[in-house]
Amino acid sequence: MSDVNEELRTHDRRDQPELLMPEAVLSRTAADLASKYAGVFSPQTVERYVFESYTALRLHAKVHTHLPTLAGRFAADRLTALAQSQGAVPKTVPEVLFICVHNSGRSQMAAALLAHHGLGRVHSRSAGSAPIDAIAPIVIEAMGEFGIDLGSEFPKPLTDDVVAAADVVVSMGCGEACPVYPGKRYLDWTLDDPDGQPIEDVRRIRDDIDSRVRELLGQLVPTTD
Amino acid sequence: MSDVNEELRTHDRRDQPELLMPEAVLSRTAADLASKYAGVFSPQTVERYVFESYTALRLHAKVHTHLPTLAGRFAADRLTALAQSQGAVPKTVPEVLFICVHNSGRSQMAAALLAHHGLGRVHSRSAGSAPIDAIAPIVIEAMGEFGIDLGSEFPKPLTDDVVAAADVVVSMGCGEACPVYPGKRYLDWTLDDPDGQPIEDVRRIRDDIDSRVRELLGQLVPTTD
Numbered sequence: 001m002s003d004v005n006e007e008l009r010t011h012d013r014r015d016q017p018e019l020l021m022p023e024a025v026l027s028r029t030a031a032d033l034a035s036k037y038a039g040v041f042s043p044q045t046v047e048r049y050v051f052e053s054y055t056a057l058r059l060h061a062k063v064h065t066h067l068p069t070l071a072g073r074f075a076a077d078r079l080t081a082l083a084q085s086q087g088a089v090p091k092t093v094p095e096v097l098f099i100c101v102h103n104s105g106r107s108q109m110a111a112a113l114l115a116h117h118g119l120g121r122v123h124s125r126s127a128g129s130a131p132i133d134a135i136a137p138i139v140i141e142a143m144g145e146f147g148i149d150l151g152s153e154f155p156k157p158l159t160d161d162v163v164a165a166a167d168v169v170v171s172m173g174c175g176e177a178c179p180v181y182p183g184k185r186y187l188d189w190t191l192d193d194p195d196g197q198p199i200e201d202v203r204r205i206r207d208d209i210d211s212r213v214r215e216l217l218g219q220l221v222p223t224t225d
Numbered sequence: 226m227s228d229v230n231e232e233l234r235t236h237d238r239r240d241q242p243e244l245l246m247p248e249a250v251l252s253r254t255a256a257d258l259a260s261k262y263a264g265v266f267s268p269q270t271v272e273r274y275v276f277e278s279y280t281a282l283r284l285h286a287k288v289h290t291h292l293p294t295l296a297g298r299f300a301a302d303r304l305t306a307l308a309q310s311q312g313a314v315p316k317t318v319p320e321v322l323f324i325c326v327h328n329s330g331r332s333q334m335a336a337a338l339l340a341h342h343g344l345g346r347v348h349s350r351s352a353g354s355a356p357i358d359a360i361a362p363i364v365i366e367a368m369g370e371f372g373i374d375l376g377s378e379f380p381k382p383l384t385d386d387v388v389a390a391a392d393v394v395v396s397m398g399c400g401e402a403c404p405v406y407p408g409k410r411y412l413d414w415t416l417d418d419p420d421g422q423p424i425e426d427v428r429r430i431r432d433d434i435d436s437r438v439r440e441l442l443g444q445l446v447p448t449t450d
Binding site: 020021023041042044045048051052054055056058059060064082129130157158159160161163164176177179180181182 | 245246248266267269270273276277279280281283284285289307354355382383384385386388389401402404405406407
């Protein structure tokens with residue numbers, strides 16, 4: 001077997017730290033989340049979510065530096081969604097899920113705008129059927145003009161837990177990728193993709209999303225005054 | 226709220242059966258698998274795997290008819306991998322994971338060829354960093370010439386459970402998408418992508434993979450006679 005090991009060692013990638021599965025960090029993250037979700041999910045379930053979320057995000061990532069942190073946030077949000085859909089934690093406000101293809105533009109803007117206008121009366125999530133590595137910088141710029149900071153957000157793949165937790169699912173050009181659970185409302189918004197567009201067009205798309213989001217908010221949370 | 230429901234109903238997708246999450250079928254599949262994995266995984270873990278696997282496959286699927294069945298097979302294989310990596314079920318032979326981008330050509334051929342030549346002395350899996358909806362027909366044709374039927378195989382996204390279960394990971398142009406666990410061997414094969422190539426070129430790629438697979442097999446399972 002010495003020849004084998006010799007040949008294999010030539011291709012050994014373990015000396016490239018950025019390629020390593022950060023097991024220690026992910027295990028610590030899982031342990032932290034496991035105490036947070038004690039009584040709701042087993043430590044094994046939480047650990048599965050953290051490692052799965054890391055690998056899923058990594059498939060589309062170009063930079064791996066912050067991935068363990070993002071994986072922890074993604075896993076925590078998915079676990080909350082799962083707990084909501086199972087009735088293990090109360091859902092106090094309507095839950096809206098926005099889905100586009102890359103989760104780098106439209107669905108991120110919509111989720112952020114709904115949260116912005118909703119003032120805690122709704123909760124929003126977003127996901128992509130084929131997420132890319134980062135939010136489009138021009139989208140961050142256009143949202144910055146509204147005083148909304150998308151700088152810490154990141155594209156996430158669509159998972160069944162966030163679909164199951166949603167009361168309203170708004171798709172934006174992701175086709176039939178999103179499975180439909182009974183008992184939810186589905187909307188399909190036809191919007192231009194801001195990717196590669198000049199800032200003027202991105203602003204127009206942003207404003208289009210903004211007016212749709214305000215209308216949806218008015219439907220979900222009727223004003224009483 | 227009547228206006229809301231009226232407007233939402235206009236976009237209601239629940240009357241399109243192919244879009245519905247097949248909850249009943251997936252729940253039955255999960256219950257079956259839960260008895261198979263009783264004592265190893267909780268019914269909740271198994272159900273999570275089945276629903277997650279369904280949603281993950283669906284993201285890249287064009288036809289949804291057989292998806293619940295494929296999701297059951299994918300979930301079962303992932304659960305076995307997870308049980309192997311945790312030492313909950315014995316791993317009797319070396320486990321090899323082949324990864325390419327689409328899991329529709331190279332990695333499928335390699336996994337099938339290794340299983341074919343391995344005669345039970347190794348086990349192989351394959352996955353893609355960005356799986357597409359089906360195996361390339363020309364790849365099925367080229368493998369058919371070897372008497373190997375890929376007709377029931379399907380592209381699968383890379384998940385951390387199958388990486389964790391592998392002894393050897395062979396990547397074929399998927400870049401850094403694959404996280405590296407310590408204690409494994411990593412090989413990187415440079416191969417042309419058969420997608421869109423004429424049958425002559427696909428045969429050449431198949432034969433190239435075949436000779437590499439035979440060499441790997443010879444290393445993993447030295448012949449004693």
